Amino acid sequence: MNHRRSYLLTLIACLAGAGIAAYGATRTWSLDVAHRPGMSDVRTPRTGADLEPWMIGLALVALAGTGALLATHGWVRRAVGVLLTLAGLGVIAGALAGRLGLDVGEAGSGATFWPIACAVGGAIIAAGGLTAARQGHLWPRMSARYERKPAQPHSPEPGSTPGPLAPAALTSDETPVDPRTAWDALDRGDDPTS
Structure with missing residues (x-):
């Protein structure tokens, strides 16, 4: 059986x-x-x-x-x-x-x-x-889709900035903005896109 x-x-x-x-x-x-x-x-x-x-x-x-x-x-x-x-x-x-x-x-x-x-x-x-x-x-186990999987660690590629932000964002005049600089500007209360 x-x-x-x-x-x-x-x-x-x-x-x-x-x-x-x-x-x-x-x-x-x-x-x-x-x-x-x-x-x-x-x-x-x-x-x-x-x-x-x-x-x-x-x-x-x-x-x-x-x-x-x-x-x-x-x-x-x-x-x-x-x-x-x-x-x-x-x-x-x-x-x-x-x-x-x-x-x-x-x-x-x-x-x-x-x-x-x-x-x-x-x-x-x-x-x-x-x-x-x-x-x-x-016997078979319960489907794996019901089990919690640990989060995969993210290792940034050399030369990229760590964190969840994209490496660069474009402003209205199409010039790249460094994400870290943008966050620093926000911390100071400045608009990073201007």
């Missing part, structure tokens, strides 16, 4: 995994319903984020890390890949910890589906991060 293709697939995988994990963590994993005769039932839903709040944080870290994959290169990009792998593994651990021993109440199939979706999202993030850690240094 060429490097551009693996780069694009990794970016898409990390974005998709973070989105799946964040969405799954905000769905209902447990629903307690207290039935009260003659009154409405009291429903207490609990999401994955209620059970393990740091899963949302790790999904956001994965989103930010995907942006960092675009902006970095070399060993920094590989380090971001390691961070993404750890974030993905953390989401998987959170999904498992939140679901194990949970009394799902009347949540139905969502109590099983959403934790699995979070774990799958975490696995996709971890796979993308692992790919970035292994191949990130081979």
